[in-house]
Amino acid sequence: MTERLRGRQHRSTLIAALVVAIFVGFIVQESWAGREISFDSLLFFVIVGITLGSIYAVAASGLVVTYTTSGIFNFAQGAMGMFLAFIYWELKVNAGFQTMVALILTVLVAAPLMGALIERIFMRRLTTAPLVSQLVVTIGLMLFLIGLAATFWDPTETRSVGTFFGSDGFNIGETFVPWYRLITVVAGLLLALGIRLLLYRTRLGVAMRAVVDNRELAALNGARPGITSQFSWALGTAMAALAGIFLAEELSTLSIETLTLLIIDAFAAAIIGRLKSLPMTYVGGMIIGLSLSFQANFLTWSGRWSPAGQAIPTIILFLALLFLPQARIEGRRVGRVIAPRLPTIKRALFGFALLLIAVFIIVGIASRPDVRMVGLALVTAFIMLSLVPLIGWSGQISLAQITFVGIGAWAAVEFSSGGGQVFGLELFGAGSPWLLLVGAVVAVPIGVLMALPALRL
Known part of the structure; x- marks a missing residue:
């Protein structure tokens, strides 16, 4: 059984290597500068x-x-x-x-x-x-x-x-x-x-x-x-x-x-x-x-x-x-693993309510430039929040979260009435809440693609 699995892995690796070689050859041919060798x-x-x-x-x-x-x-x-x-x-x-x-x-x-x-x-x-x-x-x-x-x-x-x-x-x-x-x-x-x-x-x-x-x-x-x-x-x-x-x-x-x-x-x-x-x-x-x-x-x-x-x-x-899947970042072995402390639903809702109240108070007394800074702080907080399930729960560290932020922003513009420069699709009007869903849908398959090599670490 083990030999059969190894044979399948070797065949998959050879097929992937062949595909990569063909792709690289195509890129070289299309991008050749014409310089004399x-x-x-x-x-x-x-x-x-x-x-x-x-x-x-x-x-x-x-x-x-x-x-x-x-x-x-x-x-x-x-x-x-x-x-x-x-x-x-x-x-x-x-x-x-x-x-x-x-x-x-x-x-x-x-x-x-x-x-x-x-x-x-x-x-x-x-x-x-x-x-x-x-x-x-x-x-x-x-x-x-x-x-x-x-x-x-x-x-x-x-x-x-x-x-x-x-x-x-x-x-x-x-x-x-x-x-x-x-x-x-x-x-x-x-x-x-x-x-x-x-x-x-x-x-x-x-x-x-x-x-x-x-x-x-x-x-x-x-x-x-x-x-x-x-x-x-x-x-x-x-x-x-x-x-x-x-x-x-x-x-x-x-x-x-x-x-x-x-x-x-x-x-x-x-x-x-x-x-x-x-x-x-x-x-x-x-x-x-x-x-x-x-x-x-x-x-x-x-x-x-x-x-x-x-x-x-x-x-x-x-x-x-x-x-080279055997190249893994493992670090020292830790004697005991501390399980992440997860808040209850009641505690999480209470904390979220306090955050909203604090934001409303700050927006009410702040000047226009300060309100923009509060908005930027909330966006940054949402980005950091996306790291909680990734790092805190699954133990996977990522430096690419800002990349997904850019992908979502691009998708929101590309598929709005003011975009369509790449795919020619104008699904919703500029500023539509539905564009949030579009950005998330576009980012998910890219995240899955990036996870494939990351899981080998």
Whole structure:
């Protein structure tokens, strides 16, 4: 019976892979820019792809190291790299430190201190917390670092960290290779090899992996769980800093949003590595980098599909989740599970009545701009309310709720008398209450589609 089920799963996987391959081939054919394929164009594509792949591999490896040695999946990894990239800019550009000195102070001093403090203040308290609590804390840390960076460095100003050795480089045929890209590739390879040796060939690495499984048992065998966990977070933060600096050099500018969202792209490489294999994580980074370089050099997007290239890492992530179901975010095992406390119907109705009364009082005494703020607060409350059954009851965490808000708003406009630009359907008048139902109906199948890969986590 088991063999039969495995055979069916393999056939389903092969069919899905064939469908994906056909779809990708169709997209490439329809989006081909018509550029001539030559040795130089292929070489440039490979160089840029390997450079980007090395950046994503370093970022994803830091994520894997932190997860493997602490059991906590760190959504703030990208924000930590972003914040430290700004510190590197502050030291190099504002303070005038020499490039190597600024790099050493950032990667080997500021980053380890930051990681050790985060582990001591926040993560050590989460060693026995449920997975949802761990993820929420790292998401909160990400938002805190984004706000802190925006406070210290005005997001409207343009900043650049420059590149290693400036514009110098060398030629391979007719293709110019800057030194900073070669440094990025070599650093990625050395880090992958060094971290692999550290985790599997040293006593410290064994202790780092043992602490995540059982802190008490590791301590009985001579390990020091607190110091070991701090070192793990210091190492992961240093790798985040290096990835943030490399990406800032490649982009030629510092951007809070772009550097923070690096982790979303790096997540795909970590999943390809099944959240534990550093060599496969490096391969995953190369797949992302080469895919991005290929679309930038040989494909063209126009009209409403112009931002399509930015979705490539996310598409790779979805494919990895579909074809690698064994890559799961599990965290530490919790000894006991606390059931969610559900209010009674009477208590819920009483609380809702108090909320309505408070809203009516505020609207009655507030000015027009303040009333708008109250309306915005209620809408935000409804969005947060949608997380209660998802996170509180089922234990599934989602960062995509605002996406469904946008889908509902789009459907309400598209199927109203003032819309119809895509499907040509004008079902109800603008502002009709029935459009609320239409928005919900349109969002449901998209939510089901998104749940398919999410359930594999």
